[in-house]
Amino acid sequence: MSFQGKRQGIMAGMSQDFRKLRLDRVSRSFGQHNALREVSLEVARGEFIALLGPSGCGKSTALNCLAGLLPLTGGGIWLDDRRIDLLKPEDRGFGMVFQNYALFPHMSAEKNVGFGLRMQGRPKAEVDDRVAKAMALVRLNEQKHKLPGQLSGGQQQRVAIARAIVIEPPLVLMDEPLSNLDAKLRLEMRAEIRRIHGLVGSTTIYVTHDQDEALSLADRIVVMRDGQVRQVGRPDELYARPAHADVAEFMGYRNLLRLKVTATANSMAEVDMGDSVLHGTLLGPATPGEMAIAAIRPDDLTPRSNGRIRARVISAEYRGRDFYGIAATPDGLELYFRAEQKVATGEELLLGADPARVLLYPGTDLLAVA
Amino acid sequence: MLMTVERVPLRVRLAAAGVDSVTMLALPAVLFVLALFVYPFFYGLALSLEPKDNAVWYANYRAFFSDPFLFDTIGKTLRLAVPVTLLCVLLSVPIALRVRHMRHQRLLTTILVLPITLGTVLIAEGLLNYLGPQGWLNRTLITIGLIHGPLQLVHNYWGAFLGLLISIFPFTFLLTLSYVTGVDPALEQAASTLGARPWARFRHILLPLLAQGLAINFCLSFVQAFSVFPTAVLLGSPAGSTRVISIAAYTAAYEAYDYSLASTIAMVMAGIQLLIVAGILSARRLLYRGPMGGAKG
Numbered sequence: 001m002s003f004q005g006k007r008q009g010i011m012a013g014m015s016q017d018f019r020k021l022r023l024d025r026v027s028r029s030f031g032q033h034n035a036l037r038e039v040s041l042e043v044a045r046g047e048f049i050a051l052l053g054p055s056g057c058g059k060s061t062a063l064n065c066l067a068g069l070l071p072l073t074g075g076g077i078w079l080d081d082r083r084i085d086l087l088k089p090e091d092r093g094f095g096m097v098f099q100n101y102a103l104f105p106h107m108s109a110e111k112n113v114g115f116g117l118r119m120q121g122r123p124k125a126e127v128d129d130r131v132a133k134a135m136a137l138v139r140l141n142e143q144k145h146k147l148p149g150q151l152s153g154g155q156q157q158r159v160a161i162a163r164a165i166v167i168e169p170p171l172v173l174m175d176e177p178l179s180n181l182d183a184k185l186r187l188e189m190r191a192e193i194r195r196i197h198g199l200v201g202s203t204t205i206y207v208t209h210d211q212d213e214a215l216s217l218a219d220r221i222v223v224m225r226d227g228q229v230r231q232v233g234r235p236d237e238l239y240a241r242p243a244h245a246d247v248a249e250f251m252g253y254r255n256l257l258r259l260k261v262t263a264t265a266n267s268m269a270e271v272d273m274g275d276s277v278l279h280g281t282l283l284g285p286a287t288p289g290e291m292a293i294a295a296i297r298p299d300d301l302t303p304r305s306n307g308r309i310r311a312r313v314i315s316a317e318y319r320g321r322d323f324y325g326i327a328a329t330p331d332g333l334e335l336y337f338r339a340e341q342k343v344a345t346g347e348e349l350l351l352g353a354d355p356a357r358v359l360l361y362p363g364t365d366l367l368a369v370a
Numbered sequence: 371m372l373m374t375v376e377r378v379p380l381r382v383r384l385a386a387a388g389v390d391s392v393t394m395l396a397l398p399a400v401l402f403v404l405a406l407f408v409y410p411f412f413y414g415l416a417l418s419l420e421p422k423d424n425a426v427w428y429a430n431y432r433a434f435f436s437d438p439f440l441f442d443t444i445g446k447t448l449r450l451a452v453p454v455t456l457l458c459v460l461l462s463v464p465i466a467l468r469v470r471h472m473r474h475q476r477l478l479t480t481i482l483v484l485p486i487t488l489g490t491v492l493i494a495e496g497l498l499n500y501l502g503p504q505g506w507l508n509r510t511l512i513t514i515g516l517i518h519g520p521l522q523l524v525h526n527y528w529g530a531f532l533g534l535l536i537s538i539f540p541f542t543f544l545l546t547l548s549y550v551t552g553v554d555p556a557l558e559q560a561a562s563t564l565g566a567r568p569w570a571r572f573r574h575i576l577l578p579l580l581a582q583g584l585a586i587n588f589c590l591s592f593v594q595a596f597s598v599f600p601t602a603v604l605l606g607s608p609a610g611s612t613r614v615i616s617i618a619a620y621t622a623a624y625e626a627y628d629y630s631l632a633s634t635i636a637m638v639m640a641g642i643q644l645l646i647v648a649g650i651l652s653a654r655r656l657l658y659r660g661p662m663g664g665a666k667g
Contacts, residue, residue, distance in 0.1 A: 103560075106578045149660055
């Protein structure tokens with residue numbers, strides 16, 4: 001049995017025929033609170049998009065607006081040249097995977113999966129056939145007669161995914177689908193979601209607050225904050241070159257230091273660290289004398305022979321291959337670093353980082369638009 | 371070979387079975403139920419088996435089931451209680467579904483629940499004035515010319531029906547509301563994203579999840595409606611179409627001073643209620659029973 005064969009089976013009678021999903025200045029406010037502020041985004045068919053941001057950033061609101069569960073207070077949503085934001089959820093036909101799965105507790109796994117097809121009034125033979133294929137796709141054939149309450153969290157998750165994709169929706173929406181699972185199962189289901197997306201190829205919008213999930217699953221990541229899009233980009237772009245300091249903070253740049261620029265040359269600059277200097281890459285125009293935020297991943301800040309930042313270890317912990325710790329400079333700056341050899345509390349280190357991995361954001365405001 | 375097994379102390383074994391000092395806290399409630407429910411029940415049962423004039427022990431029961439004047443009260447009570455209970459349950463569902471999404475939920479719930487606090491007698495008095503031949507309703511209808519003579523709305527079946535409906539509904543409604551709010555709203559949202567329109571969502575998701583609760587709700591409301599007394603006397607025709615079973619019991623006890631027959635009637639009443647409740651509860655097994663949320667559990 002080839003994947004190709006499965007793919008054709010699942011995609012039979014495909015209703016995913018569109019080229020582009022477009023959010024045009026989508027806004028949603030609750031009273032005085034603006035949960036979404038003029039969010040614009042274009043999604044090509046087949047793309048896997050992750051909406052990433054801390055809780056309260058508006059990512060779930062955006063998903064509910066797409067599903068039709070929340071009306072917009074401004075802007076529009078378009079599928080090619082068809083405006084869909086005024087349609088009811090039942091008329092959009094998007095598949096949605098809810099955070100708590102929202103499986104119908106009184107229906108067997110199989111009946112849950114077939115619900116959408118039955119609502120479409122498909123003949124029984126077709127429903128049975130497509131449900132069987134979807135159950136096979138999520139590897140749940142053995143459990144198909146069980147009620148949701150009799151399934152484990154991971155199995156419920158698979159039912160929820162099968163139920164959403166069996167109707168072959170133009171768009172699959174996933175609202176933090178892994179957040180209720182334990183760490184090991186989360187990794188397994190992440191691989192499972194990637195595998196299913198590879199087979200079915202459905203356009204997917206995936207909401208998460210976990211950067212690892214977003215990096216590993218998405219074709220493109222949309223980082224949100226305070227109801228606004230901060231940056232859209234491929235995972236590698238976001239990982240290596242966050243456009244703003246707050247995005248950097250969210251992408252794992254734990255060291256965010258407000259320092260004074262002492263010299264610049266092209267895109268490189270030198271910042272003052274008290275008794276030493278730090279070289280980094282400028283991500284915006286800056287002149288000597290101005291302040292900048294230096295963003296460095298703990299992974300990139302290590303004790304090295306040419307290291308010039310003197311710092312005393314406050315604490316360190318062993319994490320398998322390496323040691324991760326916190327060290328303080330004589331000026332009292334606290335730095336998160338990585339060490340390959342064991343370091344002891346109180347030990348003095350000379351830390352350094354590759355200038356290409358030290359990102360300098362002009363200004364002192366984390367949320368400033370560079 | 372014989373092995374000496376150390377015996378587990380009784381206290382530990384009792385605790386494992388769920389009996390410990392905390393169990394004593396249930397004692398007042400047990401005494402209460404024994405003194406105010408179990409004892410009177412069996413006292414009444416014994417009383418019903420000791421008829422006047424030293425007749426055979428089942429004489430009262432024979433009398434009840436052979437005298438149409440007594441026996442027919444069962445049918446009359448059921449004709450009042452069953453439709454009223456059904457209507458209450460049926461009306462409570464759409465209203466509860468609507469109230470659930472309202473912002474002034476508490477205000478509306480208060481208005482709907484107010485009749486409970488008023489008591490059946492006040493409701494009956496009010497309805498007598500409102501629905502009577504000289505009441506506002508009839509006078510208004512005559513003034514606009516919709517009817518020529520007053521409608522007979524009180525002192526008959528419909529008077530008792532309306533009065534009972536108004537006094538039972540708040541109770542039914544409150545129970546239904548609690549069941550409805552117990553259903554995870556994400557289930558309906560999930561159904562709508564899967565293409566289910568409002569009626570289909572109700573039919574396939576809400577109704578199966580509520581059925582269990584509605585059955586229990588029916589039982590509880592029915593038991594109240596079946597023991598209707600003041601409403602049937604004040605708003606109905608207590609000598610005719612609304613001569614309900616509790617009126618027969620009252621007449622036997624306080625007009626004929628035949629406590630034994632009155633106890634018999636009370637026992638028959640209990641038996642019928644028990645039959646209907648047991649019937650519904652056993653039919654309930656056919657319905658889904660379980661969590662009403664979509665979360666893992």
